Amino acid sequence: EPEVTQTPSHQVTQMGQEVILRCVPISNHLYFYWYRQILGQKVEFLVSFYNNEISEKSEIFDDQFSVERPDGSNFTLKIRSTKLEDSAMYFCASSLRDGGDYGYTFGSGTRLTVV
Amino acid sequence: RKEVEQDPGPFNVPEGATVAFNCTYSNSASQSFFWYRQDCRKEPKLLMSVYSSGNEDGRFTAQLNRASQYISLLIRDSKLSDSATYLCVVSSGSARQLTFGSGTQLTVLP
Numbered sequence: 705e706p707e708v709t710q711t712p713s714h715q716v717t718q719m720g721q722e723v724i725l726r727c728v729p730i731s732n733h734l735y736f737y738w739y740r741q742i743l744g745q746k747v748e749f750l751v752s753f754y755n756n757e758i759s760e761k762s763e764i765f766d767d768q769f770s771v772e773r774p775d776g777s778n779f780t781l782k783i784r785s786t787k788l789e790d791s792a793m794y795f796c797a798s799s800l801r802d803g804g805d806y807g808y809t810f811g812s813g814t815r816l817t818v819v
Numbered sequence: 820r821k822e823v824e825q826d827p828g829p830f831n832v833p834e835g836a837t838v839a840f841n842c843t844y845s846n847s848a849s850q851s852f853f854w855y856r857q858d859c860r861k862e863p864k865l866l867m868s869v870y871s872s873g874n875e876d877g878r879f880t881a882q883l884n885r886a887s888q889y890i891s892l893l894i895r896d897s898k899l900s901d902s903a904t905y906l907c908v909v910s911s912g913s914a915r916q917l918t919f920g921s922g923t924q925l926t927v928l929p
Contacts, residue, residue: 737916747863747906747919760916795862807853808917810862 706730708811710796716817717786725781725814727796736779737797737808738771740764747795753779786818822846823920825907831926836897840923842890842907849909849918852883854892856903857922863906866892897927 709728717723729736738750751761753771768784779798783790793815797808825842832838844852852869867874869881869890880893890907904922911918 739917746921747857747917749916749918752916760913762916793860806851807855807865807868810864812862 706809708796708798708809710794710811710814712814713812714815714817716819719788719818720785723783723786723816725783725794725796725816727779727781727811728777729779729796729798730800730809731777733798733800733809735799735801735808736771736773737799738781739795739797739810740792741795741813742789742792750781750794783816786816788818791816791818821920822918823907823909825905825920825923827921827923829924829926831928832897833928834897834899836927837893837895838897838925839894840892840905840907840925842892842920844888844890844907844909844918846909846911846918847888849888849911850915851910852890853908853910853917854879854881854890855906855908855919857906858903863908863919866905894925897925899927899929901925902927 711726736753741747749762751765752759770782772780793813795813796811799808823844854866855863856866857863869883871883873882878895882891904924906922907920908917
């Protein structure tokens with residue numbers, strides 16, 4: 705079964721440092737997403753990406769966040785200057801059609817720890 | 820008011836039991852509805868979409884009541900492997916982003 709692959713599985717970074725979380729969506733999928741889940745809390749939407757541009761973003765996705773699809777396979781989330789409260793599990797997801805109608809396939813996540 | 824509200828549980832049931840989860844959502848413009856399951860420290864996995872006509876997948880039955888803004892999931896003949904957190908999820912907004920409930924924790928006991 706095709707998978708969404710995320711690397712690294714765990715990243716520890718110092719406050720104020722930049723991090724890039726990497727995702728390889730399923731190859732023929734067209735819609736890409738980032739979600740996060742702070743430990744013990746619910747999964748929260750960050751951003752959706754379609755046709756090489758952001759289609760929607762939440763209030764969490766402020767100027768310190770950016771996304772990029774630098775080539776045909778990778779989809780990255782960059783956090784420019786990490787804060788302690790950015791510590792969370794970050795999930796990438798993709799879907800062939802509009803995932804809001806059919807659901808997404810999530811990657812296994814990157815656990816980000818900011819110290 | 821929470822956008823998607825679920826009873827957090829935990830629900831502890833014996834193997835073979837039938838268990839029902841309920842969920843309410845606040846956005847009447849929500850477009851699609853799902854149940855996901857999440858194992859501890861893992862990614863959410865789509866269990867099933869939910870339709871007004873009701874839908875069934877093996878031991879799992881989901882129902883949507885748009886008028887009441889209420890979603891349900893019924894698990895029959897529960898197995899040990901059903902132990903997980905069940906997430907009620909709705910899509911809304913221009914990009915159909917998913918809004919997750921906080922989840923209901925289920926433990927099936929031998």
